Amino acid sequence: MGTKFARFKRNEEVFLGVVEKNQIYKVQADPDSFRDYLEAAVLEAKNFHDETKLEGMQLCDVELLSPIPTPSQIICQGVNYSVHRQETGMDEQKPPFNMIFSKAPSSICGPNDAIIRPQNVKLLDYEIELGLVIRKKITQDTVVTEDNFIDYVAGLVLTNDISARDVQLTQLQWLKGKSYRTFCPVGPYFYLIEQEDVVKISNLQLQLKVNGEIRQFANTDQLLYKPIETLNELAQIMDLQSGDLVLTGTPGGVAMQLAADEMNCMTSLVAQFGEKVEIIERQHSLGNYLRDGDILEATIVSADGSIDLGKQRNIVKNLQSISV
Incomplete structure (x- = not known):
């Protein structure tokens, strides 16, 4: 079974720690260098036993940060669950191609940080x-298999791909609409996987609540393009570096709901901008988009409970309220 790690702040200093139950034990490593972080994590995972532990701290006494230092890239998969494809006006079947896009690394925030809604964003x-955390460089010559998966993927994290739909859809600007600062909560834990965990990646339960109401609930066995397939495809397009994040897609239950004709209009390069604005205006009446003060809670856990990526709890705030 893998080991859970966290980056945390205490007395204005940032540390790396191994997490067990409600305790965190400081590890000697540079928490801002993923290479040092990973080397220390691998060593600590082998040597961490009850009889060798130093005195731990209560998790509630530290500030948990994103468990991964800012990566060079965040690569994302779009509409990778059938139900999500249906609710966005697409064919529910596995498409002939994998939809790939990116988010700016500066969009990352901690698992308990506020999500800041820019003033121009109404459909949040x-x-x-x-999230998959890359262990070592993936290049055109790389072939990822189930047997060598942990050679290329170091571990797993819980992420939330916050999206400004009014920017993403009316402007056809996925990078812009998904890259505002704080639009990618990560953590709280980095789960360092072992070989025995690889099969469990296809049986993880995802759940997201807004103000206590379950909005998203699904299992990773529903992924259309599986992680190994996606990593091999990406290898033929681009290099991935140690510490990069690959987000595997979101299940159904998002706020956005589009009919097929509406999605066709939104993705058209020749449709009038005014037509797209009208569709966006109709989205306001749906009622599920995030509002200031909303609280999001998210978890990812394996069916047997052996993999638990922790719980995110983020409140939505607007930029004006932060600046005053």
Whole structure:
């Protein structure tokens, strides 16, 4: 079974720690260098036993940060669950191609940080996703298999692909609409996987609540393009570096709901901008988009409970309230 790690702040200093139950034990490593972080994590996972532990701290006494230092890239999969494809006006079947896009690394925030809604964003949406943390460089010559998966993927994290739908859809600007600062909560834990965990990645339960109401609930066995397939495809397009994040897609239950004709209009390069604005205006009446003060809670856990990526709890605030 893998080991859970966290980056945390105490007395204005940032540390790396191994997590067990409600305790966190400080590890000697540079928490801002993923290479040092990973080397220390691997060593600590092998040597961490009850009889060798130093005195731990209560998790509630530290500030948990994103468990991964800012990566060079965040690569994302779009509409990778059938139900999510249906609710966005697409064919529910596995498409002939994998939809790939990116988020700015500066969008990352901690698992308990506020999500800041810019003043121009009215349709703020949520997307719980399983994140893969790359262990070592993936290039055109890389072939990822189940047997060597842990050579290339170090571990798993819980992520939320927050999206400004009014920017993403009317402007056809996925990068812009998904890259505002705080639009990618990560953590609280980095789960360092072992070989025995690889099969469990296809049986993880994702759940996201807004103000206590379950909005998203699904299992990673529903992924259309599986992680191994996606990593091999990405290898033929681009290099991935150690510490990069790959987000595997969100299940159904997001706030956005589009009919097929509406999605066709939104993705058209020749449709009038005014037509797209009218569709966006109709989205306001749906009622599920995030509002200031809303609280999001997200979890990812394996069916047997052996993999638990922790719980995110983020409140939505607007930029004006932060600046005053």
